[in-house]
Amino acid sequence: MENNAGNVLRIGIVGYGNLGRGVELSIRQNPDMELVAIFTRRDPSLLNIGPKAVSISKIEEYKGKIDVMILCGGSATDLPEQVLQISKMFNTVDSFDTHAKIPEYFENVDKVAKSSNTLSLISTGWDPGLFSIARLLGQSILPQGEEYTFWGKGLSQGHSDAIRRVAGVKNGVQYTIPLDSALERVRAGENPQLTTAEKHQRVCYVVANEGASVEEIETTIKTMPHYFDQYETTVHFISEEELKANHSTMPHGGTVFRTGTTGTDTKQRIEFSLALEDNPEFTSSVLVAYARAVAKMAANGQTGACTVFDIPLGCLSPKSAAELRRTLL
Amino acid sequence: MENNAGNVLRIGIVGYGNLGRGVELSIRQNPDMELVAIFTRRDPSLLNIGPKAVSISKIEEYKGKIDVMILCGGSATDLPEQVLQISKMFNTVDSFDTHAKIPEYFENVDKVAKSSNTLSLISTGWDPGLFSIARLLGQSILPQGEEYTFWGKGLSQGHSDAIRRVAGVKNGVQYTIPLDSALERVRAGENPQLTTAEKHQRVCYVVANEGASVEEIETTIKTMPHYFDQYETTVHFISEEELKANHSTMPHGGTVFRTGTTGTDTKQRIEFSLALEDNPEFTSSVLVAYARAVAKMAANGQTGACTVFDIPLGCLSPKSAAELRRTLL
Numbered sequence: 338m339e340n341n342a343g344n345v346l347r348i349g350i351v352g353y354g355n356l357g358r359g360v361e362l363s364i365r366q367n368p369d370m371e372l373v374a375i376f377t378r379r380d381p382s383l384l385n386i387g388p389k390a391v392s393i394s395k396i397e398e399y400k401g402k403i404d405v406m407i408l409c410g411g412s413a414t415d416l417p418e419q420v421l422q423i424s425k426m427f428n429t430v431d432s433f434d435t436h437a438k439i440p441e442y443f444e445n446v447d448k449v450a451k452s453s454n455t456l457s458l459i460s461t462g463w464d465p466g467l468f469s470i471a472r473l474l475g476q477s478i479l480p481q482g483e484e485y486t487f488w489g490k491g492l493s494q495g496h497s498d499a500i501r502r503v504a505g506v507k508n509g510v511q512y513t514i515p516l517d518s519a520l521e522r523v524r525a526g527e528n529p530q531l532t533t534a535e536k537h538q539r540v541c542y543v544v545a546n547e548g549a550s551v552e553e554i555e556t557t558i559k560t561m562p563h564y565f566d567q568y569e570t571t572v573h574f575i576s577e578e579e580l581k582a583n584h585s586t587m588p589h590g591g592t593v594f595r596t597g598t599t600g601t602d603t604k605q606r607i608e609f610s611l612a613l614e615d616n617p618e619f620t621s622s623v624l625v626a627y628a629r630a631v632a633k634m635a636a637n638g639q640t641g642a643c644t645v646f647d648i649p650l651g652c653l654s655p656k657s658a659a660e661l662r663r664t665l666l
Numbered sequence: 667m668e669n670n671a672g673n674v675l676r677i678g679i680v681g682y683g684n685l686g687r688g689v690e691l692s693i694r695q696n697p698d699m700e701l702v703a704i705f706t707r708r709d710p711s712l713l714n715i716g717p718k719a720v721s722i723s724k725i726e727e728y729k730g731k732i733d734v735m736i737l738c739g740g741s742a743t744d745l746p747e748q749v750l751q752i753s754k755m756f757n758t759v760d761s762f763d764t765h766a767k768i769p770e771y772f773e774n775v776d777k778v779a780k781s782s783n784t785l786s787l788i789s790t791g792w793d794p795g796l797f798s799i800a801r802l803l804g805q806s807i808l809p810q811g812e813e814y815t816f817w818g819k820g821l822s823q824g825h826s827d828a829i830r831r832v833a834g835v836k837n838g839v840q841y842t843i844p845l846d847s848a849l850e851r852v853r854a855g856e857n858p859q860l861t862t863a864e865k866h867q868r869v870c871y872v873v874a875n876e877g878a879s880v881e882e883i884e885t886t887i888k889t890m891p892h893y894f895d896q897y898e899t900t901v902h903f904i905s906e907e908e909l910k911a912n913h914s915t916m917p918h919g920g921t922v923f924r925t926g927t928t929g930t931d932t933k934q935r936i937e938f939s940l941a942l943e944d945n946p947e948f949t950s951s952v953l954v955a956y957a958r959a960v961a962k963m964a965a966n967g968q969t970g971a972c973t974v975f976d977i978p979l980g981c982l983s984p985k986s987a988a989e990l991r992r993t994l995l
Contacts, residue, residue: 477982646980653806
């Protein structure tokens, strides 16, 4: 396939939800990139972004005009279907995050991309993605040790949905928050065994319907199996106005720890944290940086599927290898 | 050159100071590796480690018997000389950390290694090394942002030496400690402009000679140009026994921050921290993990000089690519 090495990197976006919009914004921060088109299953005029909105039925016409296609659909149904079609024609980057299905997804994409001479990076973002890198570094450098992942403070979409299904609930959000006591034990090098419930608390902000029993709602939430029953859970009742004013953003983040020993019980700790005001915008920025890497590696003839573990990190940067050595080592 | 892919990785160590001893200990934690020999300029019997201690004059005899040589000499004089000799015969890993001279060092090593069909990874460890990776990720993912490196809490060899040269000082150590107030401003997303002196305090533990004026010593230290005069400096006078009991280890660490914005002023933060009870032992563990990567890449035919920016991170792990995808993504 054609490539465009040395010139401006031509990017396409497939799907225009939170992630697609984030990619659009991120490209504007990277002067070495240009957004060519945003492909949508909807009527392109509904996107209200002008001529760059294109029906996905016309994607084949862009073959050779786009260096990397960033797939911004959902992992449940969009990506497994779209990636196999699109990687026949384009290099791709995606954020497929159904952990259990990654091996199968990789194999499927690898076959198509190899036979099509394209390169597809799967499952990047922050988890999977940057957190996977942090785990790999930790395990490789401190083979004798424990690994911990804490999520939050973050808005959990799944738990917010669960709250909103409770009878009497008009609206609501749920934040997953690491327990300070657990963080402290890990930082102190105690190497504790901790379940997910022992590492996190769940804090809910709920708008109740008029006349609904807040006691009943609170009990239903706190005893909900799997979602809340094993966790330290707090429920705050607030007004719809308050919810809109204070709880309409999508913060997230977390910390990956590796605590290990070297020599004769010398304690060493590696810690990687993210504090994100907007989860989809950050994930998009990761996808965009990795799109640059995919373009460089594809220009060098690499094909098939790959993951963040296969990417030399220098490829993420617009700087040359010599400039990286001079300024960043 | 011969390689040994798939079998146990055969490692050699050059130099047996703190770093060399750390590498020896780290290899014991990695069942896929075997220590073949430790090369020394001293009389090998003085190392008291048995037949694995070998005079560096015999290093050529080990050609083909060692997959990667880990160079554990100092950056000032040992490494620039040794690496050019040893990379003629072996793949190497080193921790060359004279930042200003890295480009020249790279070019020199690259020439020798390319013409000798060997692979040499230069300047790894934690800074340069893991901190370089953190900076690269931060800049590439959040191109609009600020970068901060805080060092410590850590024992500074250079500053401890400076204290010990002060008249009236019998012994002493210096710790570099990040200022909490500066850390808080960075974490709050203020994007402050901070000099090194505004980010760190210096805490000294000093043993005075009998009869020496502690006031004079304290003043001399606190007003020492470059080393202390611009810093918030504290001097504690303690006994030799106390120094031995409480200040004979080599802790270090630090934090690299990238604070940036995406979209319309959305704040995002990436933070990478190390808390190390023993600096050389940790650096050694990094060198050993990167030795594995060098062996894998050399087995694939790569030659010349490279840095941490050129290494696909999966190469650091003893696990296969499929296992990494299944367990770590």
